[in-house]
Amino acid sequence: MSEYKTLFLNEKDSVAVALSDIPAEVEVVVKADSKEFRVKILEPILFGHKFAIRAISQGEDILKYGEVIGAAVVPIDVGEHVHVHNLEGKRGRGDKVV
Amino acid sequence: MFNEKLQFWGYRRPDGRVGVRNHVLILPTITCATQTAQRVTELVSGTVTFIHQHGCAQVGTDFDQTARTYVGMGMNPNVYGVIVLGLGCETHQAIQIGDEIAKCGKPVETVSIQDNGGTLQTIAEVAKIAVRMVQDASMVQRELCDFSELIIGTECGGSDACSGLSANPAVGSTSDMIVEQGGTAILAETTELIGAEHLLANRAANDSVAKKAYAVIKMMENRSIQMGVDIRTGNPSPGNIEGGLSSLEEKSLGAATKSGTTRLEEVIDYAERPTKKGLVWMDTPGHDIEQLTGMVAGGAQIVLFTSGRGTPTGSPIAPVIKISTNTPMYERMQENMDLDAGTIVDGKETVSQVGGRIMEEIKAVADGKLTKAEILKQHDFGIWRIGPTF
Numbered sequence: 001m002s003e004y005k006t007l008f009l010n011e012k013d014s015v016a017v018a019l020s021d022i023p024a025e026v027e028v029v030v031k032a033d034s035k036e037f038r039v040k041i042l043e044p045i046l047f048g049h050k051f052a053i054r055a056i057s058q059g060e061d062i063l064k065y066g067e068v069i070g071a072a073v074v075p076i077d078v079g080e081h082v083h084v085h086n087l088e089g090k091r092g093r094g095d096k097v098v
Numbered sequence: 099m100f101n102e103k104l105q106f107w108g109y110r111r112p113d114g115r116v117g118v119r120n121h122v123l124i125l126p127t128i129t130c131a132t133q134t135a136q137r138v139t140e141l142v143s144g145t146v147t148f149i150h151q152h153g154c155a156q157v158g159t160d161f162d163q164t165a166r167t168y169v170g171m172g173m174n175p176n177v178y179g180v181i182v183l184g185l186g187c188e189t190h191q192a193i194q195i196g197d198e199i200a201k202c203g204k205p206v207e208t209v210s211i212q213d214n215g216g217t218l219q220t221i222a223e224v225a226k227i228a229v230r231m232v233q234d235a236s237m238v239q240r241e242l243c244d245f246s247e248l249i250i251g252t253e254c255g256g257s258d259a260c261s262g263l264s265a266n267p268a269v270g271s272t273s274d275m276i277v278e279q280g281g282t283a284i285l286a287e288t289t290e291l292i293g294a295e296h297l298l299a300n301r302a303a304n305d306s307v308a309k310k311a312y313a314v315i316k317m318m319e320n321r322s323i324q325m326g327v328d329i330r331t332g333n334p335s336p337g338n339i340e341g342g343l344s345s346l347e348e349k350s351l352g353a354a355t356k357s358g359t360t361r362l363e364e365v366i367d368y369a370e371r372p373t374k375k376g377l378v379w380m381d382t383p384g385h386d387i388e389q390l391t392g393m394v395a396g397g398a399q400i401v402l403f404t405s406g407r408g409t410p411t412g413s414p415i416a417p418v419i420k421i422s423t424n425t426p427m428y429e430r431m432q433e434n435m436d437l438d439a440g441t442i443v444d445g446k447e448t449v450s451q452v453g454g455r456i457m458e459e460i461k462a463v464a465d466g467k468l469t470k471a472e473i474l475k476q477h478d479f480g481i482w483r484i485g486p487t488f
Binding site for chain 2 (some may be wrong): 002008017019048049064065067068069070081087088089091092094
């Protein structure tokens with residue numbers, strides 16, 4: 001399989017972390033506890049960045065460490081880069097107060 | 099990991115507390131006196147000072163917080179004696195700060211620039227006192243002390259996605275070892291615990307500690323809400339985002355791993371001294387220097403500082419041990435970093451192995467080994483401002 005290292009921290013999580021730069025179009029395996037996923041990476045993922053290990057719908061909570069790290073701004077596909085362009089924090093949002 | 103009782107060679111102070119350094123601190127209580135203080139440190143070896151912009155036209159809680167920070171810096175057991183230097187007309191009067199510090203029994207002298215007839219005469223006066231104080235300090239012998247006497251500050255700055263996977267959990271494991279030795283570990287940066295507060299509150303010693311944990315988080319979060327801004331415009335920082343962190347919650351969950359697994363004994367205010375041993379949460383912002391200053395003023399003798407992006411940060415009076423979250427940065431910035439936890443990401447070491455290595459470094463530094471930040475004279479200082487200046 002792939003030689004690209006990834007880290008999947010908690011089986012509840014919707015994202016995994018790339019532990020090396022991963023190019024587009026490769027398939028990686030992510031494992032946590034009893035769960036294992038094969039994910040086709042859709043776009044280049046840099047070291048330390050996250051990709052979706054399952055489809056996430058718009059507005060859905062995104063989980064890492066088994067905890068909420070924010071919500072999806074747009075629908076996110078399996079293998080897509082998850083970062084500030086499609087994930088927004090839910091805390092300290094003074095800009096959302098009218 | 100360390101079954102035996104650990105000890106180090108420290109400097110016992112008149113109030114019974116123990117320092118790992120033996121500085122003479124020239125403490126300017128007002129920004130107007132910082133340049134003069136700086137000149138004296140250039141003349142007299144063994145003295146340290148810090149540059150800042152506080153000490154006048156502050157009111158209420160903000161006034162108290164600045165005063166508490168000055169007094170805490172002077173009382174820190176890494177300081178042998180203090181020369182408190184004021185201008186004369188400022189709101190934070192040198193004489194009051196000096197009287198407060200003197201209560202811990204260490205040598206304290208107070209000097210005013212206005213009373214001394216100006217810059218040059220003040221430099222001469224402070225330098226004369228400093229020469230005497232440094233020589234007295236040099237006569238103090240180190241003695242064998244228990245690790246239970248240590249207050250270890252923990253901090254992360256310039257975080258990346260590895261912070262929460264390598265260096266922060268490793269510091270958490272060290273924190274557990276410090277607590278097991280009967281010492282104190284400070285967790286801070288309230289901003290960077292937003293989103294992880296429930297995990298800490300669940301570990302609180304009692305209901306009132308849990309309530310205070312939620313309360314300080316709420317106050318911090320409300321500050322950004324009252325300003326009408328997305329907290330992400332300030333935290334995570336551009337470097338954090340480049341490193342792969344997408345939201346404050348994500349950063350917080352990684353930051354919280356520095357707390358290890360022990361019970362949360364108390365939540366204290368900024369620059370306040372812990373009243374309990376064990377794990378203590380100090381309410382500080384995520385701003386590296388302001389957090390560092392708060393913990394050192396609270397009595398931390400040594401600070402553990404993890405970084406993914408790399409940072410030179412240090413304190414004038416407390417050694418700061420810098421731990422990298424990834425090996426490429428460690429190799430790139432070896433002149434600033436003391437230890438590498440990137441071995442965890444590479445699968446070469448476990449979290450507790452690195453935690454043990456940090457513990458050994460704490461002992462070496464407590465015994466006198468200089469950290470990179472000390473050697474590079476990285477004397478950072480900044481007080482968390484919570485009100486406007488008038």
